[in-house]
Amino acid sequence: MSRHLTSKAGLGRFSLFSFLCLVFLILAVSQPGISIAQVDTFEFETQEQQKRFRALSDELRCPMCQNTSLSGSTGGVAEDLRREVHRMIMEGMSDEQIEQFMYERYGDFIFYKPRLKPETILLWFGPLLFFLIGAIVLVGIWRKAKRMDAEPVVVTGESKNRLDALIAEHGRSKAAAENPNE
Template sequence: MRIFHKFSWEFKVCRPIAALLLILSVSVMATLNAQVDAFEFENEEQQKRFRTLSNELRCPMCQNTNLSGSTGGVAEDLRREVHRMIVDGFSDTEIEKFMFDRYGDFIFYRPRLRAETILLWFGPIMFLLIGGYLALGIWRRASLSSVDSTSLDSHQAAQLQKLLRNKH
């Protein structure tokens, strides 16, 4: 409590700053969404597809953001391209192929199942199975050996009793 009291001025100063930062970041996110919504579509369904695609396609320049959340130049161009293709009547598969032909698997946050990505898809479950198998083996061996080590024959029991008696 005393420690808290000592630093309480920091709480008084920091809290409003933190709150301000939170408000700022929320309003920045709001403008980012507005940026996405600046495109015009013929119907709700097109708009929904645009949102899904720009959320699932990755910005190649900024690496860890999707197209909808990125302010990078190439992301802006790709958003425009996705919008144009949707309005021109291309299917999602065609748009994904367009992106794949130019930017490769990297463009998808959910990579497609191909020979190159098989380890990516099944690697974790493979490691889990190997680890589980090893852990099971270790556990079984440990439980077997623990049974062995606790059971003493009559001679060992007598020795133990003798040792314990000597100690006192």
């Protein structure tokens, strides 16, 4: 009985591995696509400023349309916020200052990458936590299966009698199958 179980656990281990591979594959190919930027006629003095503008408006989230960045949204607020980002860049404010400006008005929601603080710890480390729980369970199953493999199977009493009878039966039918003429 126990033999039977271990071989099943071995099979389970293999399919679990394939399953994990599949999950990683899906995650790898389903990266959020690059959003199509809205066309604004903002003017910049340097390439650096333009690069910063693009980076910021890709990183900041439109508060109205939720799953779009500022750069990808046609929403009214997004338009206003892009204008503000442009103004602040031209006024010489740093990226940190601009992010702080947005945070003071729209909170963590405005960032695709929320700040690390007590309220966002679960958001940041929740996936890791679930991964660890999964890993612990996986290792537990694996160790148990290995232990069962190592243990000799001891059969006694009524079970032993039945097992002996089955083996004898099997031996007879096998012999009969190999030598059908006898």
